[in-house]
Amino acid sequence: MKKKKKIALITIACILGAGAIAFFAYTSDYYHADQTVTEAMATGSGIQNNGDTIIFTPAAPGNDGLIFYPGGKVEYTAYIPLMQKLQQRGITCVLVKMPFNLAVFDSGAADRVYGMLPGIKNWTIGGHSLGGAMASNYASGHPDKIKGLILLGAYVYGGYNPDNALTIYGSNDGVLDRTQITYTQNIVVLQGGNHAQFGDYGLQQGDGTATISKESQQNQTADAIAGFIHAKVDGK
Numbered sequence: 001m002k003k004k005k006k007i008a009l010i011t012i013a014c015i016l017g018a019g020a021i022a023f024f025a026y027t028s029d030y031y032h033a034d035q036t037v038t039e040a041m042a043t044g045s046g047i048q049n050n051g052d053t054i055i056f057t058p059a060a061p062g063n064d065g066l067i068f069y070p071g072g073k074v075e076y077t078a079y080i081p082l083m084q085k086l087q088q089r090g091i092t093c094v095l096v097k098m099p100f101n102l103a104v105f106d107s108g109a110a111d112r113v114y115g116m117l118p119g120i121k122n123w124t125i126g127g128h129s130l131g132g133a134m135a136s137n138y139a140s141g142h143p144d145k146i147k148g149l150i151l152l153g154a155y156v157y158g159g160y161n162p163d164n165a166l167t168i169y170g171s172n173d174g175v176l177d178r179t180q181i182t183y184t185q186n187i188v189v190l191q192g193g194n195h196a197q198f199g200d201y202g203l204q205q206g207d208g209t210a211t212i213s214k215e216s217q218q219n220q221t222a223d224a225i226a227g228f229i230h231a232k233v234d235g236k
Helices: 004-029 035-045 076-088 132-140 214-233
Strands: 048-049 052-058 065-068 092-096 124-126 148-152 167-172 185-192
Touching: 035 076, 052 076, 065 076, 065 132, 065 214, 076 092, 076 214, 124 132, 124 214, 132 148, 148 214, 167 214, 185 214
Parallel strands: 065 092, 065 124, 124 148, 148 167, 167 185
Antiparallel strands: 048 052, 052 092
16 A cells, blocks of 8 residues: 555656746747847837836826736746837836736736836736736726726737727737637737737748838837727726
């Protein structure tokens, strides 16, 4: 009997060990931020890096803030250039680092942001791909805190009202499951854009080929987000 228990324990330990190795192998293989991110940080201003969050404060801060969740298995700093473009359009942005680069492990990360910026009155949350799904899930559960939702290469998830959400995706996106976009409110399709160019991390497996530049895709995205926040979120 003792021998059987010992064998069982050894078997369980081996299974857990193999699972842990597989998990760390999976999460260690992620998309790294491009060199452009380092250059953007070096030339940018109004940026505060806290280790697990990066805050982008406009020259003339207003009442609008955006909490942003990175895409799955994407280094969060890859979204610094996009956040800077939003910062230039007057929106305070908070880019959140996720455990193992997966927002599913900390979908409530927004909770630690509000106290950092008590002056922000209108909070929007958003994200790219998996980050968008987790941001949508958070927004649906916190209507008292979140006034709007931004989805990049993602769709409304968790029962959030599409009237208060902005969905942006590229026409050449090869990753997004468009059949899940069953609503018609506030959708922007970037002609020639793809899935990966919302961030600065290179090509993504399974994605389509973009026929517009990354700069163009991110500028169009920043314009759409700023317009949505100023039109739909302000004054709610």
